[in-house]
Amino acid sequence: MDEQGLAQFTSLSESVSTESVKARLKEMIAIPSENPMAGEPRPGHREKELGEYYLEQMNQLGMAISSRDAAPGRPNVFGVRHGDSERPSLMLCGHLDTVPTEGYVDPYSPHEQSGRIYGRGSCDMKAGLACYLEVVRLLQEADVSLKGTLILCGVADEEWQMIGSREIGRNGPIADQCIIGEPSDLAVCPAHKGQHGLFIRTFGKAVHSSIPEQGENAIERMALVINALSDYNEELASREPHPLCGHGRYSPGVIRGGDLVSAVPDFCELEIDRRLLPGDRAEDVRQDIKRRLEPLKVDDPGFRYEISDPSWDIPANDLPVSSPVVRSLLTSAQVLTDIPAQACAFPGSTDAPHLGSPAVVCGPGSLAQAHSLNEYVEIEQLTRATRMYLHTVLDLLT
Ligand SMILES: [Zn+2]
The missing domain is CATH 3.40.630.10 (Zn peptidases)
Incomplete structure (x- = not known):
């Protein structure tokens, strides 16, 4: 001026x-x-x-x-x-x-x-x-x-x-x-940052809760998922920061699973929130999650999960x-x-x-x-x- x-x-x-x-x-x-x-x-x-x-x-x-x-x-x-x-x-x-x-x-x-x-x-x-x-x-x-x-x-x-x-x-x-x-x-x-949300779903086998050993518990499987992601923020913090935005973030936000206490649940879903840096891609987030969840199949061959399309997607x-x-x-x-x-x-x-x-x-x-x-x-x-x-x-x- x-x-x-x-x-x-x-x-x-x-x-x-x-x-x-x-x-x-x-x-x-x-x-x-x-x-x-x-x-x-x-x-x-x-x-x-x-x-x-x-x-x-x-x-x-x-x-x-x-x-x-x-x-x-x-x-x-x-x-x-x-x-x-x-x-x-x-x-x-x-x-x-x-x-x-x-x-x-x-x-x-x-x-x-x-x-x-x-x-x-x-x-x-x-x-x-x-x-x-x-x-x-x-x-x-x-x-x-x-x-x-x-x-x-x-x-x-x-x-x-x-x-x-x-x-x-x-x-x-x-x-x-x-x-x-x-x-x-x-x-x-x-x-x-951008805001990216998605659901991770785990599956099991429903049986009467008096014989849980014959079922597969989707909630317990979700516990393994939550554990596997528990140090995700540390990984994000170790990556190159954006000069203004700093690091990306992960937060598990909503969980739903089972519908009857007397049944072993065959379904559980977790909605997560990922704050993306400029340049981060949705596909990278999916790969991060897969890399952490695939090894869970080694100890639990029946372990099955699904990653949904984005529930939130603000760039x-x-x-x-x-x-x-x-x-x-x-x-x-x-x-x-x-x-x-x-x-x-x-x-x-x-x-x-x-x-x-x-x-x-x-x-x-x-x-x-x-x-x-x-x-x-x-x-x-x-x-x-x-x-x-x-x-x-x-x-x-x-
Ligand atoms: Zn406003």
Whole structure:
């Protein structure tokens, strides 16, 4: 950013209205948009109502709006601020859905206390969506002309199957660069691990439990499987780490087996979670497991197992730290705090790998509060996030 650009940033940055960001965030918290998860989309448990609100806000800010259903009642919404030419393009992207609210007292009554705004979706991630609107308001008010295209994007279903971002990956828009304002405490996160789940199934021979010696116990066989995988994390830790993501991880998560205590179980299944590094392949995971389980057949010739197709398959994200959007966010963080900022990995998985646009995660709020029953975002982070996004928009698009 040259001196003139910096002067423009400084002047617009001073015009950031935290009140306006707060007002929009509170309005959005008050519109329930719980992900229906495995249930049917219905009012309060879908993105339609929040999508309509967001479209209206973008419309009022002079953006060209459109929306497309990823599923009935589950829209992706878009707003475009056109510049002199189509490219470069920058997308500011966030999901419209929240996690469910069972056990949450008053999730949709946003309130402010001790420098924080509370309510479901406050940090994950209606805060990011509110900051995006403020950036556009500033551009609109100061009549800033862009050389490229700015796209705002509200996405359905991040918290479950990610059908929204997958739809955008297929049908566009595709941008040159993208920011996803998931709660990272404003850390700049160009990479995250992928999430891969699968079932391992063991089989046996069912007989009456009074004569177990005549049966084959699938649960006992699963115990051997669990043992055989028990030092898998040590093996993963011994492999070459990714510079930001570190090592892959394994965790056995769900187990089911047998259905009657008076019968020797002939079936057991274990669902495992593998966090993949960028570059790790599903096939490698299967090979790792096979290599550990095949030797079990030596002592137990009847030992039989099966590895399922993936039950979860969210790829890793890995944007080069040298990407313009990453560098620009890091610079903005340093400009605003006077502390050198370093890229790091985002702990969770996001829409990033599905969008089709190279994406970096950076947003207000902390993952420690996301999905909790007392969700909040620091108001100071709303202001700082808006300034970081503003800086990046001006840097890349003017
Ligand atoms: Zn989120």
